[in-house]
Amino acid sequence: MNVYDFDKTICKDDTEQDFFYYELRHRPINWIYIPYFIHANILRKLKIIDEPERRHRIYLTLKHIKDIDQEVIKFWKWRKKKILDWYKAQQKEDDIVVSASPRFLLEPILIALNIKHYVVSEFDVKARRFIGPINVGEEKVRRFMKEYDVNDIDNFYTDSMKDMPMILVSKNAFIVDKHYQVKPFNNKN
Numbered sequence: 001m002n003v004y005d006f007d008k009t010i011c012k013d014d015t016e017q018d019f020f021y022y023e024l025r026h027r028p029i030n031w032i033y034i035p036y037f038i039h040a041n042i043l044r045k046l047k048i049i050d051e052p053e054r055r056h057r058i059y060l061t062l063k064h065i066k067d068i069d070q071e072v073i074k075f076w077k078w079r080k081k082k083i084l085d086w087y088k089a090q091q092k093e094d095d096i097v098v099s100a101s102p103r104f105l106l107e108p109i110l111i112a113l114n115i116k117h118y119v120v121s122e123f124d125v126k127a128r129r130f131i132g133p134i135n136v137g138e139e140k141v142r143r144f145m146k147e148y149d150v151n152d153i154d155n156f157y158t159d160s161m162k163d164m165p166m167i168l169v170s171k172n173a174f175i176v177d178k179h180y181q182v183k184p185f186n187n188k189n
Contacts, residue, residue: 006099008159010087023061
């Protein structure tokens with residue numbers, strides 16, 4: 001089976017950040033959150049706050065959305081063009097997506113792309129908080145193993161060395177570079 005990271009791997013850019021920018025364009029009231037977002041990014045780079053807290057700031061914009069499901073559908077109508085052609089050309093029915101992005105943001109596009117298998121972060125939309133750890137690093141392997149056998153991973157595709165735990169359990173791994181070119185990763189050394 002083929003397993004894929006989502007953001008910057010089969011889809012250009014970062015879904016969560018694109019959603020934040022989308023909300024800025026469509027709801028000017030959200031401009032009040034820009035300082036919080038910038039501040040959170042600085043604090044994260046300085047390792048003063050953790051990743052869930054940084055991401056929490058992105059979701060402050062949810063406060064002003066009445067129907068989040070409909071908003072996410074509109075967001076994907078705009079963003080669907082960012083799904084990369086190389087992925088569409090090799091997509092298979094048993095593909096699995098593993099992503100740190102939350103279910104409420106990814107599920108509509110995964111369903112539209114006919115991707116039936118995915119392991120994503122869980123997020124409480126009303127509380128604007130992640131439920132449990134974000135699905136990244138070792139957490140991706142742990143959650144993957146709850147539903148699938150890592151011995152069945154023929155190929156794993158990612159843009160990030162944060163996915164080294166998934167790379168190490170895969171028979172073959174591929175890195176998607178900043179130009180969205182797919183290159184083999186030698187994980188047998």
